[in-house]
Amino acid sequence: MNTRSAKREASTGRPPRVTLKDVAKAAGVSMMTVSNVLHDRPNVSAALRELVQRRIEELGYVPNRAAQQLAGVTRPHFGLLYASVINPFIASVIVGSLTAASRLGIDVTIELAELDDPKSLRSTISRMRDTGVDGLLLPSPIAEFVERTFRKKPLKFPAVAIAPGFSMPGMASVRVDEEGAAFELVSSLLDLGHTRIGHLAGPETQSGSFARHEGYRAALLARGIEPCAEHLERSRFNFQDGVEAAERLLAREPRVTAVFAANDTLAASVLAVTHRRGIAVPRSLSVVGYDDSPVAEQVWPALTTVHQDAFAATERAVEMLNASVAAWRAGSFTGPAEDLLLPYRIVHRASTAPAPAD
Amino acid sequence: MNTRSAKREASTGRPPRVTLKDVAKAAGVSMMTVSNVLHDRPNVSAALRELVQRRIEELGYVPNRAAQQLAGVTRPHFGLLYASVINPFIASVIVGSLTAASRLGIDVTIELAELDDPKSLRSTISRMRDTGVDGLLLPSPIAEFVERTFRKKPLKFPAVAIAPGFSMPGMASVRVDEEGAAFELVSSLLDLGHTRIGHLAGPETQSGSFARHEGYRAALLARGIEPCAEHLERSRFNFQDGVEAAERLLAREPRVTAVFAANDTLAASVLAVTHRRGIAVPRSLSVVGYDDSPVAEQVWPALTTVHQDAFAATERAVEMLNASVAAWRAGSFTGPAEDLLLPYRIVHRASTAPAPAD
DNA sequence: CTGTTAGCGCATTCAT
DNA sequence: ATGAATGCGCTAACAG
Numbered sequence: 001m002n003t004r005s006a007k008r009e010a011s012t013g014r015p016p017r018v019t020l021k022d023v024a025k026a027a028g029v030s031m032m033t034v035s036n037v038l039h040d041r042p043n044v045s046a047a048l049r050e051l052v053q054r055r056i057e058e059l060g061y062v063p064n065r066a067a068q069q070l071a072g073v074t075r076p077h078f079g080l081l082y083a084s085v086i087n088p089f090i091a092s093v094i095v096g097s098l099t100a101a102s103r104l105g106i107d108v109t110i111e112l113a114e115l116d117d118p119k120s121l122r123s124t125i126s127r128m129r130d131t132g133v134d135g136l137l138l139p140s141p142i143a144e145f146v147e148r149t150f151r152k153k154p155l156k157f158p159a160v161a162i163a164p165g166f167s168m169p170g171m172a173s174v175r176v177d178e179e180g181a182a183f184e185l186v187s188s189l190l191d192l193g194h195t196r197i198g199h200l201a202g203p204e205t206q207s208g209s210f211a212r213h214e215g216y217r218a219a220l221l222a223r224g225i226e227p228c229a230e231h232l233e234r235s236r237f238n239f240q241d242g243v244e245a246a247e248r249l250l251a252r253e254p255r256v257t258a259v260f261a262a263n264d265t266l267a268a269s270v271l272a273v274t275h276r277r278g279i280a281v282p283r284s285l286s287v288v289g290y291d292d293s294p295v296a297e298q299v300w301p302a303l304t305t306v307h308q309d310a311f312a313a314t315e316r317a318v319e320m321l322n323a324s325v326a327a328w329r330a331g332s333f334t335g336p337a338e339d340l341l342l343p344y345r346i347v348h349r350a351s352t353a354p355a356p357a358d
Numbered sequence: 359m360n361t362r363s364a365k366r367e368a369s370t371g372r373p374p375r376v377t378l379k380d381v382a383k384a385a386g387v388s389m390m391t392v393s394n395v396l397h398d399r400p401n402v403s404a405a406l407r408e409l410v411q412r413r414i415e416e417l418g419y420v421p422n423r424a425a426q427q428l429a430g431v432t433r434p435h436f437g438l439l440y441a442s443v444i445n446p447f448i449a450s451v452i453v454g455s456l457t458a459a460s461r462l463g464i465d466v467t468i469e470l471a472e473l474d475d476p477k478s479l480r481s482t483i484s485r486m487r488d489t490g491v492d493g494l495l496l497p498s499p500i501a502e503f504v505e506r507t508f509r510k511k512p513l514k515f516p517a518v519a520i521a522p523g524f525s526m527p528g529m530a531s532v533r534v535d536e537e538g539a540a541f542e543l544v545s546s547l548l549d550l551g552h553t554r555i556g557h558l559a560g561p562e563t564q565s566g567s568f569a570r571h572e573g574y575r576a577a578l579l580a581r582g583i584e585p586c587a588e589h590l591e592r593s594r595f596n597f598q599d600g601v602e603a604a605e606r607l608l609a610r611e612p613r614v615t616a617v618f619a620a621n622d623t624l625a626a627s628v629l630a631v632t633h634r635r636g637i638a639v640p641r642s643l644s645v646v647g648y649d650d651s652p653v654a655e656q657v658w659p660a661l662t663t664v665h666q667d668a669f670a671a672t673e674r675a676v677e678m679l680n681a682s683v684a685a686w687r688a689g690s691f692t693g694p695a696e697d698l699l700l701p702y703r704i705v706h707r708a709s710t711a712p713a714p715a716d
Numbered sequence: 717c718t719g720t721t722a723g724c725g726c727a728t729t730c731a732t
Numbered sequence: 733a734t735g736a737a738t739g740c741g742c743t744a745a746c747a748g
Contacts, residue, residue, distance in 0.1 A: 017490075019725055030735045035727065043733055062488040067725035069424040070740045082453075086669075091449035095440075098468055110456055130420040132375075239656050268656040275658040294445075298597050298626040298653050300633040311444075377741055388719045393743065401717055425741035428724045 018059045027055040038063070076106040076325050078318070079133040081113040081124070081142045088293045089310050093139045093162055096314030104322055109133065113142055118149045129157060134328070135321045137314075138171075140164045141206045147171060158324035160317045160337075163310060165207030172324060172337035174317040176344040178208055178290075181306045182215025183222075185288055185346055186260055188304075190223050193355035194258040194286060198231045198249050200242065200270060202262035212262050212290060231256060235266060242269025250277065257285060257355045264289035264296040267303050271351075282353035292347055301350035308344045316340060376417045385413040396421065434464045434683050436676070437491040439471040439482070439500045445595075446651045447668050451497045451520055454672030462680055467491065471500055476507045487515060492686070493679045495672075496529075498522045499564045505529060516682035518675045518695075521668060523565030530682060530695035532675040534702040536566055536648075539664045540573025541580075543646055543704055544618055546662075548581050551713035552616040552644060556589045556607050558600065558628060560620035570620050570648060589614060593624060600627025608635065615643060615713045622647035622654040625661050629709075640711035650705055659708035666702045674698060 020038075024031045029048060036044045037052045044052075055061075069075070080097050082090050094110060101108045111128070114120040125136070125146070136159035138146055143161030147168050154170055161173040189197055199216045202209030217227045230253055235245035242261070246269045249259070261267035267289030274281050281287055281301055289296055292307035320338060378396075382389045387406060394402045395410040402410075413419075427433070438455050440448050452468060459466045469486070472478040483494070483504070494517035496504055501519030505526050512528055519531040547555055557574045560567030575585045588611055593603035600619070604627045607617070619625035625647030632639050639645055639659055647654055650665035678696060 017488075017725090020727095021725075031726080032728090032735060033733085036734090039727090045733065048733085060484075060488060062485070064428070064725050065489070066424040066427040067740090068727080070422070070428050070724090070742090071726040071728080072740065073727075086446070086449050086453055088444070088446070088449070091444050091446075091452070094449070094452055095444055095470075099470065102469070111460070112453075112457065127420070130375075130418060131423070239652070265652075265656065272656070272658055272660075294597070294623075295653050295656050298623065298630070299657055300630055302630075375741090378743095379741075389742080390719060390744095391717090394718090397743090403717065406718090422741050425724090426743075428726090428740090429742040429744080430724065431743070 017064065018061045019064070020061070023052065023055050023059055023061050026059060027052045074329075076104075076135065076322060077133050078106055078108045078135045078137055078321060078325075079125075079128040080108055080110045080137040080139075081146075082110065082139060083113060083115050083142055089163070089291070090139060092310035093137075093314045096311040097137055097318055099311075100315040100318035104318065106318070106322065108137070113145075115142070115145055118145075121145060121149050125155070133157075135159065135325045137162060137317060137321060139314075140208055143168055143171065143173070144205070144207050158321060158328050160321045160324070162314055162317045163208070163308070165209070165211030167339040168337075170337065172320055172339070174313045174320060174340045174342060176308045176313075176342050178211035178344075179215040179218070181308075181344045181346070182212040182260070182290070183219045184215075185290070185304075185306055186216050186219035187222070188346065188348075189258045189260065189286060189288065189352065190219065190225075192258075192286065192352065195225060195355070196231065196253070196256045196258075198233070198253060198256040198259040200245055200249060200259060200261040200266050201232060201234045202237050202266070204234070206237075209262050212260075216260055235269070237263055237265060239265055239269050239272075242266040243272050246270045246273040250274075250279070258352075259285065259287050261287065261289050264291045264293045264303055264305055267305070267351075268295055268299050271299055271301075271303075282351050284356055286352040286355075288352060296347070297349070304349045304352040305347050306344050307347050308342065313342055316342065375422065376419045377422070378419070381410070381413050381417055381419050384417060385410050432687075434462075434493065434680060435491050436464055436466045436493045436495055436679060436683075437483075437486040438466055438468045438495040438497075439504075440468065440497060441471060441473050441500055447521070447649070448497060450668035451495075451672045454669040455495055455676055457669075458673040458676035462676065464676065464680065466495070471503075473500070473503055476503075479503060479507050483513070491515075493517065493683045495520060495675055495679060497672075498566055501526055501529065501531070502563070502565050516679060516686050518679045518682070520672055520675045521566070521666070523567070523569030525697040526695075528695065530678055530697070532671045532678060532698045532700060534666045534671075534700050536569035536702075537573040537576070539666075539702045539704070540570040540618070540648070541577045542573075543648070543662075543664055544574050544577035545580070546704065546706075547616045547618065547644060547646065547710065548577065548583075550616075550644065550710065553583060553713070554589065554611070554614045554616075556591070556611060556614040556617040558603055558607060558617060558619040558624050559590060559592045560595050560624070562592070564595075567620050570618075574618055593627075595621055595623060597623055597627055597630075600624040601630050604628045604631040608632075608637070616710075617643065617645050619645065619647050622649045622651045622661055622663055625663070625709075626653055626657050629657055629659075629661075640709050642714055644710040644713075646710060654705075655707070662707045662710040663705050664702050665705050666700065671700055674700065 024034045037049045139162040143164045161168045201213050220227045233245040233249040235241045270287050289303045289305040292305045296303040296305045382392045497520040501522045519526045521533050559571050578585045591603040591607040593599045628645050647661045647663040650663045654661040654663045
């Protein structure tokens with residue numbers, strides 16, 4: 001046993017990794033040749049190529065990433081920021097980015113971002129940049145916060161927003177036309193004869209809430225109905241707050257025949273209140289949600305809602321960012337950013353019915 | 359502008375990273391001194407330390423991980439395998455491991471594992487090992503599959519199972535006593551006077567399902583009730599399959615006064631069937647679930663269930679694995695693995711009531 | 717207490 | 733078509 005491997009083994013507690021040099025020695029060629037077959041370069045004779053391949057497999061050689069990187073190989077490296085709440089959307093985004101990135105040979109480091117604290121957000125991002133991250137994946141509502149934080153002093157590298165409510169200035173985005181989806185959803189309620197339609201909106205700070213609210217207003221206006229403030233309640237995106245808001249709404253405006261909740265969780269809150277108060281859904285009250293999250297099909301009655309594929313959106317976002325980073329590297333990065341619109345689909349379930357005869 | 363930096367800039371499209379050498383030059387000291395300051399080593403005079411610190415901050419120097427690793431610094435590096443399904447549990451596990459790992463300075467790479475395919479599982483794991491992963495985080499049901507796959511030819515490095523139904527041979531684990539929790543939950547049903555209690559079980563291949571079923575049986579037996587096969591239905595852990603299974607169960611055994619579903623999703627399936635058939639919950643039928651996932655509070659009536667903190671469990675798992683890896687490295691890794699039991703809590707909500715008078 | 721030297725694993729000139 | 737030499741940024745011996 002030579003000194004070198006003995007030392008390595010002692011220090012790591014595991015067998016030393018097989019290196020390119022080991023392979024070269026085993027095959028009786030130079031390191032360069034091994035490297036050449038590894039990278040599928042033309043300048044190796046077929047015979048040697050074959051031999052080296054075999055040795056590589058026999059020894060189980062795997063290139064050392066750190067060494068490659070140090071030697072100048074630059075793989076794309078993305079950062080993904082998420083907010084503290086764990087919900088199905090962010091789970092899809094995380095898994096989607098991991099999937100797409102591994103397919104494209106991209107590294108991604110995922111980090112928790114402190115919202116409500118621009119200072120910490122700035123430092124998180126600049127630290128990421130300093131450690132070699134060359135592009136940012138920003139699921140909503142992080143994207144909005146970042147945009148706001150960096151409005152004056154723009155980000156110095158590419159970013160793409162995932163599922164924001166609107167296109168983002170100075171940032172690429174992948175999203176669905178949420179305003180349009182909400183418009184269509186509320187229009188379908190109007191088609192059923194509903195005229196007094198309540199809206200349980202999400203936080204004003206989230207562009208998605210805003211877009212859905214706009215779609216709601218536009219749909220009413222398009223039928224000559226003036227949206228009235230009494231039909232609007234606001235809540236954060238969690239069940240309990242939603243229940244309280246729904247209580248307020250239904251207590252104040254018992255004559256509404258339909259409610260559009262800004263997401264499925266809030267729609268579930270509305271259903272909880274209807275059950276508690278003995279309001280029949282959908283006979284006396286129709287309820288619609290947004291997102292088509294798992295809960296939409298699991299509550300009773302199952303929710304009519306808008307389906308959008310967060311996983312697919314994230315994959316597209318990764319591809320877009322990949323292109324941006326490549327352009328950036330080539331020095332040809334042009335400011336105005338792409339805004340990719342993905343399709344959505346209204347899912348009709350059991351929570352909607354024609355407006356009651358009155 | 360010297361040639362070197364010009365080249366680097368051209369190739370990357372971004373300003374060259376500041377290196378240790380740059381800092382040393384700026385501070386007028388040797389690289390070693392900078393390194394010593396960085397690592398808080400005692401052998402630097404206070405004055406120099408201060409100076410170097412300042413330069414580091416001014417220049418925004420960040421160590422190059424690749425270089426550090428190549429130079430022999432060994433950070434722990436964990437692998438986390440997940441199965442394709444995206445559910446709240448796996449989301450918590452992913453986020454929990456990311457959180458704990460970043461706190462402990464551990465790298466973690468997350469990868470999708472093909473279940474049902476031992477060959478692919480083996481290759482995924484051995485590839486991870488070859489790329490420098492020195493410990494595995496295995497959320498259920500991956501842990502069971504890995505255990506089964508590697509039963510004969512054991513894993514050659516530490517692993518910890520997260521939330522399996524039982525302790526895992528040859529593998530550390532962090533879990534709750536699911537059998538005990540199920541026992542307690544079903545006992546609370548018995549305390550309410552229920553004697554004909556159905557069980558909507560999960561897949562037999564998952565140890566969690568098995569443990570919960572065992573707890574159910576034991577609870578009945580403890581009161582002198584013989585568990586009967588007619589009261590048992592099985593389903594995969596998704597809502598639709600659950601609805602069908604619940605239909606079968608309730609159609610065959612309309613006299614059951616309570617149902618224990620193996621998780622909250624399946625409990626929601628039971629509720630859907632009760633709503634459809636006009637069975638009053640909890641007046642005519644009590645329903646309990648397991649997991650305390652978001653849906654548990656969002657359905658109507660809200661589910662009595664068992665709460666267990668997947669996030670916390672994962673954090674503990676990361677800490678355990680960290681210790682195992684350290685021991686492994688020191689060569690003192692002892693086979694028999696720890697089995698950490700975390701507390702659970704029965705959450706009583708609105709889906710349970712005393713058994714009907716009959 | 718501080719600086720010098722060597723080498724981690726790989727890719728990339730440049731020779732041959 | 734193949735091989736030898738050099739350096740990426742850092743750390744761990746070793747001198748001074």
